[in-house]
Amino acid sequence: MEKKRIWELGRDSVETYRGKKKLPLVLVVDNVRSLNNIGAMFRTADAFLVEQMVLCGISSPPPSPEIHKTALGAEDTVAWRYYPDTLEAIEALRADGYKICCLEQVKGSIELQKFKVSDAGKYAIVVGNEVDGVDQRVVDASDVALEIPQHGTKHSLNVSVSAALSLWHFFLQLT
Amino acid sequence: MEKKRIWELGRDSVETYRGKKKLPLVLVVDNVRSLNNIGAMFRTADAFLVEQMVLCGISSPPPSPEIHKTALGAEDTVAWRYYPDTLEAIEALRADGYKICCLEQVKGSIELQKFKVSDAGKYAIVVGNEVDGVDQRVVDASDVALEIPQHGTKHSLNVSVSAALSLWHFFLQLT
Numbered sequence: 001m002e003k004k005r006i007w008e009l010g011r012d013s014v015e016t017y018r019g020k021k022k023l024p025l026v027l028v029v030d031n032v033r034s035l036n037n038i039g040a041m042f043r044t045a046d047a048f049l050v051e052q053m054v055l056c057g058i059s060s061p062p063p064s065p066e067i068h069k070t071a072l073g074a075e076d077t078v079a080w081r082y083y084p085d086t087l088e089a090i091e092a093l094r095a096d097g098y099k100i101c102c103l104e105q106v107k108g109s110i111e112l113q114k115f116k117v118s119d120a121g122k123y124a125i126v127v128g129n130e131v132d133g134v135d136q137r138v139v140d141a142s143d144v145a146l147e148i149p150q151h152g153t154k155h156s157l158n159v160s161v162s163a164a165l166s167l168w169h170f171f172l173q174l175t
Numbered sequence: 176m177e178k179k180r181i182w183e184l185g186r187d188s189v190e191t192y193r194g195k196k197k198l199p200l201v202l203v204v205d206n207v208r209s210l211n212n213i214g215a216m217f218r219t220a221d222a223f224l225v226e227q228m229v230l231c232g233i234s235s236p237p238p239s240p241e242i243h244k245t246a247l248g249a250e251d252t253v254a255w256r257y258y259p260d261t262l263e264a265i266e267a268l269r270a271d272g273y274k275i276c277c278l279e280q281v282k283g284s285i286e287l288q289k290f291k292v293s294d295a296g297k298y299a300i301v302v303g304n305e306v307d308g309v310d311q312r313v314v315d316a317s318d319v320a321l322e323i324p325q326h327g328t329k330h331s332l333n334v335s336v337s338a339a340l341s342l343w344h345f346f347l348q349l350t
Contacts, residue, residue: 001281001320003311009330017328046327077328106176113347136178145176152221153192153252155184161219164336165343172288
């Protein structure tokens with residue numbers, strides 16, 4: 001099984017990608033501190049046709065050398081905007097028809113793999129701070145909480161890993 | 176929706192976790208340079224009941240402060256071993272009944288989400304170096320190549336993200 005050469009991967013140019021139809025899927029980043037994590041999320045968002053990243057609070061927007069180190073240029077292809085306040089961001093998204101899905105370990109959550117994504121829906125996934133997770137006020141303002149089942153000693157995945165697992169779940173159902 | 180308190184997460188102690196039945200699932204780490212990535216993979220492996228991590232070549236084993244920074248202690252709960260040579264590692268695993276599944280963009284690959292995991296099977300997933308991916312000799316020695324479909328400008332996910340998506344795919348089918 002021969003590895004594909006770079007020209008066999010079908011990679012889009014920045015211009016082609018920007019003009020491409022994206023999924024009705026937004027990633028809201030609620031107060032994530034690590035620029036490495038933000039960069040990795042840009043790279044995943046690029047792969048899975050995410051419409052927009054919404055960086056909130058202490059989540060630093062590009063340009064930044066540290067974001068670039070893990071985003072590898074995806075910070076220039078994925079549309080993004082910044083809101084100082086996460087609640088304001090999700091209210092704007094909800095007004096625009098997005099269902100707000102926070103990713104958090106809460107009472108009444110739905111396991112990620114059981115969540116049925118509707119073809120006709122628009123979704124905003126909210127991931128939270130490395131230590132504190134999604135803010136309780138943001139959880140309260142969400143339409144649904146999704147939880148990744150975890151069986152070990154930590155019950156805490158890296159935030160860029162959690163974001164990727166949820167984007168993958170939506171990507172598979174929306175494509 | 177109230178966030179679960181730490182004592183409501185059902186986290187295992189290190190001793191309980193070590194004694195717990197794991198999935199027939201091994202993660203082979205072929206020459207991954209970044210200790211942050213190795214640490215994040217330990218943390219994911221802990222969550223998804225991975226039987227063992229097999230660190231090969233330049234993939235540094237614990238203990239290491241940098242691995243600890245992202246593993247957060249999961250390097251003490253997940254069983255691991257080290258092989259200087261990845262080919263030797265996969266031959267030992269194959270002899271022990273594991274199906275060798277490399278994660279790579281190759282001709283003849285199967286899309287990850289389409290790969291059917293058998294309840295009766297034992298699987299070793301191989302992920303590769305941040306720049307060069309899985310070594311061609313290791314790809315050639317694999318039973319199957321799995322590929323994560325990607326639609327953007329990069330076609331290259333962070334290795335800890337790729338590892339997590341594939342472990343999640345196997346975890347869902349093996350539990």
